[in-house]
Amino acid sequence: MDFYRDIPEYVQKAIETEGISQEQIRAIAHTDLDHQGNFRAAWHCVDDRSIYIFAQTKRSQGLRKVVPFVRRREKEQFFAGTDERNFTAQVELIEKYELESLNRVRCEYFVGSIAIITKIDDQERVICRASKGRGAELNAFCRVVNHLIEKSGHKPDEDKSRREERCPKCGRLYPDPSRPVCPNCIDKRTLFKRVLALTPKYKGPITAMVTIMIISSLMGLAPPFMSGRIIIDEVLTSGGKYEGMIGQAILITVAFSLVSLSLGILHGRINSAVTAEIIYDLKKMIFSAMQRLSLSFYNKRQTGSLMNRVNSDALDLQHFFHDGVPYFIVNSVQIIGVTCLLLFMNWRLTLLVFVPIPLILFITYKVLPHLWKLHSRRWRTNAALNSVVNDSLTGIRVVKAFGKEDQEVERFSSHNERVFNVQMSIGRLNSTVFPSMGFIMGLGQLIIWGVGGWDVISGRTTLGTLITFTGYLGMLYQPIQQMTNIVDWWSSCMNSAQRIFEIIDSTEHLPYPEKPVRMPQIKGEVIARDVEFSYEEGRPVLQEINFHVEPGEMIGFVGPSGAGKSTMINLIARLYDVDSGAITIDGVNIKDIAKDDLHRQVGMVLQETFLFRGSIMENIAYAKPDATSEEIIRATKIANAHDFIMKLPDGYETVIGRKGHDLSGGERQRLAIARAVLLDPRILILDEATANIDTETEQLIQEALEQLVEGRTTFVIAHRLSTLRKANRLFVFDEGRIVEVGTHDELMERKGVYEKLFTTQRKALEQTAVGG
Amino acid sequence: MEVEGLSALTNINYLDPNEAVFATTEGGLLSLQLGDKYYGKVDLYQAFPFSLEYQYISVRDEKGEEIGIIRDLTEFPPQSQKAIRTELSWRYYAPRITRVLDLKDEFGHLYWDVETDHGFRKFVTRAREEGINPIADWRLLIIDMTGNRYEIEDYRRLDAKSLRFLEPYI
Numbered sequence: 001m002d003f004y005r006d007i008p009e010y011v012q013k014a015i016e017t018e019g020i021s022q023e024q025i026r027a028i029a030h031t032d033l034d035h036q037g038n039f040r041a042a043w044h045c046v047d048d049r050s051i052y053i054f055a056q057t058k059r060s061q062g063l064r065k066v067v068p069f070v071r072r073r074e075k076e077q078f079f080a081g082t083d084e085r086n087f088t089a090q091v092e093l094i095e096k097y098e099l100e101s102l103n104r105v106r107c108e109y110f111v112g113s114i115a116i117i118t119k120i121d122d123q124e125r126v127i128c129r130a131s132k133g134r135g136a137e138l139n140a141f142c143r144v145v146n147h148l149i150e151k152s153g154h155k156p157d158e159d160k161s162r163r164e165e166r167c168p169k170c171g172r173l174y175p176d177p178s179r180p181v182c183p184n185c186i187d188k189r190t191l192f193k194r195v196l197a198l199t200p201k202y203k204g205p206i207t208a209m210v211t212i213m214i215i216s217s218l219m220g221l222a223p224p225f226m227s228g229r230i231i232i233d234e235v236l237t238s239g240g241k242y243e244g245m246i247g248q249a250i251l252i253t254v255a256f257s258l259v260s261l262s263l264g265i266l267h268g269r270i271n272s273a274v275t276a277e278i279i280y281d282l283k284k285m286i287f288s289a290m291q292r293l294s295l296s297f298y299n300k301r302q303t304g305s306l307m308n309r310v311n312s313d314a315l316d317l318q319h320f321f322h323d324g325v326p327y328f329i330v331n332s333v334q335i336i337g338v339t340c341l342l343l344f345m346n347w348r349l350t351l352l353v354f355v356p357i358p359l360i361l362f363i364t365y366k367v368l369p370h371l372w373k374l375h376s377r378r379w380r381t382n383a384a385l386n387s388v389v390n391d392s393l394t395g396i397r398v399v400k401a402f403g404k405e406d407q408e409v410e411r412f413s414s415h416n417e418r419v420f421n422v423q424m425s426i427g428r429l430n431s432t433v434f435p436s437m438g439f440i441m442g443l444g445q446l447i448i449w450g451v452g453g454w455d456v457i458s459g460r461t462t463l464g465t466l467i468t469f470t471g472y473l474g475m476l477y478q479p480i481q482q483m484t485n486i487v488d489w490w491s492s493c494m495n496s497a498q499r500i501f502e503i504i505d506s507t508e509h510l511p512y513p514e515k516p517v518r519m520p521q522i523k524g525e526v527i528a529r530d531v532e533f534s535y536e537e538g539r540p541v542l543q544e545i546n547f548h549v550e551p552g553e554m555i556g557f558v559g560p561s562g563a564g565k566s567t568m569i570n571l572i573a574r575l576y577d578v579d580s581g582a583i584t585i586d587g588v589n590i591k592d593i594a595k596d597d598l599h600r601q602v603g604m605v606l607q608e609t610f611l612f613r614g615s616i617m618e619n620i621a622y623a624k625p626d627a628t629s630e631e632i633i634r635a636t637k638i639a640n641a642h643d644f645i646m647k648l649p650d651g652y653e654t655v656i657g658r659k660g661h662d663l664s665g666g667e668r669q670r671l672a673i674a675r676a677v678l679l680d681p682r683i684l685i686l687d688e689a690t691a692n693i694d695t696e697t698e699q700l701i702q703e704a705l706e707q708l709v710e711g712r713t714t715f716v717i718a719h720r721l722s723t724l725r726k727a728n729r730l731f732v733f734d735e736g737r738i739v740e741v742g743t744h745d746e747l748m749e750r751k752g753v754y755e756k757l758f759t760t761q762r763k764a765l766e767q768t769a770v771g772g
Numbered sequence: 773m774e775v776e777g778l779s780a781l782t783n784i785n786y787l788d789p790n791e792a793v794f795a796t797t798e799g800g801l802l803s804l805q806l807g808d809k810y811y812g813k814v815d816l817y818q819a820f821p822f823s824l825e826y827q828y829i830s831v832r833d834e835k836g837e838e839i840g841i842i843r844d845l846t847e848f849p850p851q852s853q854k855a856i857r858t859e860l861s862w863r864y865y866a867p868r869i870t871r872v873l874d875l876k877d878e879f880g881h882l883y884w885d886v887e888t889d890h891g892f893r894k895f896v897t898r899a900r901e902e903g904i905n906p907i908a909d910w911r912l913l914i915i916d917m918t919g920n921r922y923e924i925e926d927y928r929r930l931d932a933k934s935l936r937f938l939e940p941y942i
């Protein structure tokens with residue numbers, strides 16, 4: 001393992017000076033707080049005997065400023081987020097702990113910081129503190145240290161948690177530490193090419209489109225030239241080349257406009273079609289990528305906001321292709337074309353035309369962003385105002401009940417005032433910026449009229465040229481102003497593209513087995529060995545889980561809610577991968593079993609039943625689309641759903657969710673059971689599958705299930721403990737561990753957790769029975 | 773004793789400032805001697821972390837069971853107070869920003885470069901609401917992308933340059 005991959009050289013040296021060679025190192029973690037809470041980087045290095053802590057040396061005098069060249073030189077040397085003004089790029093050994101003297105180390109998470117704590121001589125002791133971003137790394141470090149201390153158990157997997165935190169190119173911190181992407185340095189051109197590469201089949205239309213755009217914007221250059229140089233100088237002037245040919249001149253101008261118009265229409269049509277198709281392809285790619293991602297990917301993000309983001313990113317790209325790219329091409333052709341024409345006609349005047357441009361650029365760069373910010377603030381304050389209105393109207397009963405109308409009016413007023421203030425600022429800025437902008441452009445106009453007019457009088461240039469010049473001014477200033485926008489637009493689009501590709505490229509799916517083991521017929525022996533699992537770093541949900549389930553056994557999982565029962569079955573069905581330890585089926589690690597074989601033979605019925613839009617039949621056959629009608633009916637009969645389905649007007653073809661055909665919780669549940677029955681899995685998992693069903697129906701399903709579980713391994717989680725009478729063994733979960741194992745009778749005799757649960761439940765039942 | 777009777781009634785078990793003795797252990801943790809019972813490590817939880825930092829602090833043992841509540845820290849003797857404050861400063865670690873050296877709004881994130889009472893630091897927050905949370909009239913809680921917290925106690929008291937950076941966001 002390469003522990004040095006992102007450790008500064010001076011730290012490596014210090015470690016070697018201590019006489020520890022790279023081969024002896026078992027793990028390194030870095031932290032960023034000292035025992036006083038100051039930002040001081042430290043490296044914790046563990047070999048087989050001790051933990052060594054190297055911390056940055058304090059500067060004898062803090063720097064007032066980091067001199068740029070020092071900064072550049074030392075940039076790579078400093079660990080992101082450390083205080084480079086008070087500490088040097090040097091470390092010293094400050095503490096050393098012998099592993100022998102330590103008990104287990106553990107990471108504790110507080111609201112604002114993290115600490116690694118251990119016990120020395122029966123006294124709890126903080127080994128180090130760090131800020132919140134370091135959790136993953138410290139946890140991995142603790143795992144290694146514990147392994148070394150206890151000298152047993154499984155060797156922890158390689159620590160992949162330590163990552164660069166700062167963009168090596170520009171030194172910016174990565175905004176999202178778990179995602180080493182610097183929005184400043186993402187290679188926008190490559191990204192753009194990649195977006196384009198999505199569309200090889202549209203090469204033809206795109207080339208056609210670009211050509212059309214260039215032609216039509218070149219043609220757009222004609223009118224001022226026609227009206228100035230041609231009509232005034234050559235047609236209306238006596239002695240001109242085309243003197244008196246006014247009709248022809250008009251005709252040509254009209255012809256130009258017509259051609260330009262038809263090209264525009266053609267371009268618009270191709271553009272819409274091509275853009276729509278590109279986005280269609282892109283969305284399809286995103287969706288299939290998202291299907292592949294693991295559940296933990298979704299756990300970390302809110303599904304709703306993920307969907308929104310993907311949609312808005314795709315929309316961004318669509319706008320960019322549909323409007324941004326043409327805009328860019330047209331503007332650049334215009335700028336270049338106009339400049340060339342002007343230079344060709346009169347270079348002296350042309351130079352004058354450029355005089356106001358710096359001012360225009362200054363305003364667009366300096367002032368307009370302020371305006372955009374104000375606009376977005378107006379949007380936000382408005383949204384807040386709306387939500388206040390919404391709140392107090394939806395909650396009007398509460399407001400009235402407590403007689404708080406005045407308080408609501410006050411709340412509204414304060415938000416209203418904020419909106420008013422922003423609106424005022426926008427008004428003020430608007431009424432300053434745009435007239436000034438107009439004035440500056442007018443200034444250009446005036447300069448041209450003044451100098452050009454002088455030239456015309458002195459005969460150095462023609463009146464037509466002057467008219468043409470003034471006509472082109474707007475065609476130059478406008479695009480220049482707009483091009484400043486396009487840079488931002490481009491950046492934000494490439495950001496969207498980046499996020500989209502990140503999903504497409506994401507490797508956050510459970511790793512595929514290198515050599516998948518085909519298991520056409522699973523027997524159903526399930527073994528868990530030292531399983532540990534957590535959804536979030538630092539909050540273990542399952543610990544030290546060990547069990548051995550024989551083929552055909554029926555196992556009940558019981559325990560208080562939140563004990564980790566559902567999590568355990570998620571692991572058995574490999575919806576998540578264990579953090580350490582292993583789960584095997586028929587002796588094969590489930591990580592190595594071919595995905596189809598696993599999912600075809602492990603069936604789950606969950607408490608919450610999700611039904612897709614579609615008919616009942618389609619929903620039941622979801623996991624086995626080629627099932628025959630007879631198989632489907634047999635499955636629903638076992639699940640006790642046949643009768644209620646037959647009573648629906650459209651029978652098995654009733655579309656769920658369509659008005660009037662919403663199903664009750666119990667009915668949905670039975671469809672889910674039918675779904676699992678149809679799959680005929682070798683390992684069946686029922687997670688509170690009968691929780692939403694009334695007792696009578698449960699009895700029926702219970703009998704059906706009893707037939708069903710015959711001959712296959714079954715895991716049942718049930719809230720009602722009486723449901724588990726038939727189980728061969730019960731595993732009692734408590735706080736992420738299996739605390740008791742045995743049959744109902746054995747466990748009752750033990751008078752432990754299970755016995756307590758059972759008696760409380762029976763008492764509660766009796767009470768409700770008496771009370772009801 | 774009267775107080776105790778009352779708290780038994782309302783079920784809030786306030787710790788008696790004279791009976792409960794807090795200390796910082798050699799290992800850097802908080803210990804509590806309550807009568808003849810000794811806790812080698814207790815955890816603190818603030819009920820109102822923003823408005824009443826030093827009142828209504830729940831003291832819990834290692835299993836998370838509440839031992840009692842500190843009604844008002846200032847009622848405790850100085851040594852206990854000091855130990856509790858130290859522990860709180862770790863649990864609710866949030867350096868106070870004294871100067872904003874740079875604040876850039878780029879790509880939908882804010883890039884900060886600040887001086888705090890614990891030294892200089894650079895970090896990134898989300899732009900807008902998620903990054904900068906007003907928790908009282910002039911007080912801001914800034915939460916970076918990894919969940920670290922920083923506090924600006926009263927932004928009116930910052931120097932002009934810092935304020936200029938912050939201005940668009942408050």
Ligand SMILES: Nc1ncnc2c1ncn2[C@@H]1O[C@H](COP(=O)(O)OP(=O)(O)O)[C@@H](O)[C@H]1O
Pocket residue numbers: 299535536541559560561562563564565566567568
């Ligand atoms: N998707 C998830 N993300 C984070 N934590 C979770 C998730 N699902 C469950 N947990 C947590 O894991 C623990 C065990 O949950 P679970 O296995 O559902 O318990 P049980 O099924 O025994 O009621 C709980 O503390 C719960 O809050």
Ligand SMILES: [Mg+2]
Pocket residue numbers: 565566567
């Ligand atoms: Mg559950």
